[in-house]
Amino acid sequence: MATVKAVLRKKRNPEGQYPIAVRITKDRKSSYLGTGQYIEEKYWDEKNRCVRKSHPNANIINNFLLTKVAEANKKVLEAENNSDYQTVKMIKKNLRQNKKVDFFVVADLHLKNLKDREKHHQYDTELGRLKKFKSFLRKNELSFNELNVPLLRKFETYLLHNKKRSPRTVVNYLILIRTIYNLAISESLVDRGRYPFGKGKVQIRIPESQKIGLNRKEIKKLESSTDLTEAQQKAVDVWLISFYFAGIRVGDVLKLKWSDFYDNRLRYRMNKNSKLVTLKTPDKAISIFKKYRQNSPLNNDLIFDYLTGTDLNDTQKVSIRTQTVTRNLNRHLKKVAAKLGINKKMSMHIARHSFGNISGDKIPIQMLQKLYRHSSVTTTINYQANFIHKDADDALDTVINF
Template sequence: MSKVSVDNTISMVLDKRRKKKNGKYPVKLRVFTSTPRKQKLYPTRFEFSEEEFSSIWETVRPRSTYKQTRKMLQAIEQNAWSVANELEPFDFELFEKKLFRKRRDGTNVSYLYGERIKELRSMDKINTANNYGLALKSFARFSESEKKKIEELSLFEVNTNWLNRYEHYMVEQGKSLTTVSIYIRTLKTIFNKAIEEKEIESGYFPFGKGKYIVPKVSNKKKALTKEQLKQLFEARPKSPQEEKAKDFWFFSFACNGINIKDILLLKNKDMDDDKITFYRAKTISTSKGNLKKITVYLNEFAKEIIHKYRSKSLAPNDLVFSVLEGEENPVKQHTKIKNFTRFINQHIRKICEEHDLPIISTYWARHSFATTVIRKGGSMEFVQESLGHSSMNTTKAYFAGFDDNTKKDFADQIMNFG
């Protein structure tokens, strides 16, 4: 029996709960913790009779014919002991993750991305999981350009020089620094997780001062001016598809910049006579301890859109709009939301092209709402609450600044002391 700590033990045991047809019992690796009091048995490839197990494992000096078998059992126990001793505090889930993988998987880039993608999908974070998949494919293409398979790439090789070469490669391929930043940030997360799980020392972390700096790209402000909003609102769609796209774009704008996913997940029970209340789907899994319910008061336009497109069922748990069925698995739901968002974007762009407006997307509705509120005198705190942001810095990024007319009006009024 090998001690992991005062409270935890690891040992090889004969599991005598059920005898096999050959009269033998399976040998299990037993891990026990006293706080909390918990035991788990892990299978091995060995099976013995009680007499064999006693002669091989429980005796101090096994016969020469059993010595090799005893060494193999000791190796299993010692490996488990080594893994467990890395964990402080001990955690069964992490112990199993480390125990049942290849020795080098803990720092293998391809393996770690695969595990992260599975983890994200299990939490229904399909879009984020897809981003990790795209990042890994990008790193794979770069590795191939350097005559190395991505399956062989280790975190130890991803140093400052490697990251600089990757950035240069991406720029030469015509990719934007924004794309580079998105992909490398996933790698930064992979490193942090590996350090947290003691797979790699923090000294190998290749980011930060004096090392590789992830490109910071200022986002283009995605907000329409008051005049542009008026022009788009008054534009006459040329097809039912353009009409529907325009309706949902302005519904998003009118309802605190609510994003399309949250629109499609609205349930009848979220509706009141003059308001809707909901939690952002994006924050449900990331801010469980600080969930903020968003309340949107409905103007006449928003009420008209609901009446126009509302599904027939008014059951409390049924969806307001029938784009989703409400029973899809996360992957299918993600695909449907993405397709509907693409539908809006395609047709709203046709209207914009027809009226010489900026080429916009659904995301512009959210930014335009934030900017319009502030330009009309609303506070940044009001916008933060309306958008459901936990950080004021996030809210500030949505504000496109004051337009020239606002600045001119302010200059004209600054000396008016009346």
């Protein structure tokens, strides 16, 4: 006799939460159906096979689990009454085949996971991409059976030619669709047999992007800039602080506090990957900080006041505010570049590229990995390859200078 139970699996995700699954056991063999729900271990009631009342969404999740267990029990009873013997894998397969899974339902689960992980900027970006996908389809539902290679090829063409999106942007759309498909597979909602990605199907190749940074002469123009408006000068100061600290991201610059500095060192935790970073405070950065220290209110620990009044513990509000501030900074930087005769596209992001451009091959790759806060040295090598040209230039001269 087969049994069906809701269980908490012991495979923890990066956020420290565990997946709830429906376990089907027959002939001492078990198979699991994912529910898409994750909770902390303390909220699971092992005895009653449900979520504890202390969880904020306990009633909703428990009702959902009852439905899932009932669906599985129904299939188990049908299998038991069938004259042909069915293994636990066959029962699980029938459960999946008899349920039409909608791509956008799984997409909502993916978006919920992003929100739970406080990836608000990524959430907003990918929500927009999914809306664009729906616009292309001209409908709000899509079964995974319909999500095939021809459809994805048409979507590629639509983005490239109708919407004039860059190849890199198109790749981002495909990566999102693949991520959602993989989530559906991992949750046992669809079978891998119809997977439209991979060899002989839709292969995702990230096109090489050109990273251009400022050179020494251009950065000196920024450092000695005059005749700028207050807003423009402030944007330049934020850009230079990012550059002086090896290109720390704008979101981290905006959250820098006076209390992050002691013993002439910056100590902060990166927003992107939560890495703890400690760097010497360069003299050039100290000169900029002195200007802001004089005008800083005693009750405000932030160095720059762009996030003043924003609850820094509310990651969603911080993300929204950071996006707005970054757009304004980039607009001011573009005007500064025009004033100073800098012909490259100015933005906060190229502060990082500028550090890479000037460092070139002068700093050992392991040290650059530390400065960039990359998890893998391969990432550093690939990134720095955009700015190392000496060997290729020397090789070219060797051939043509005769």
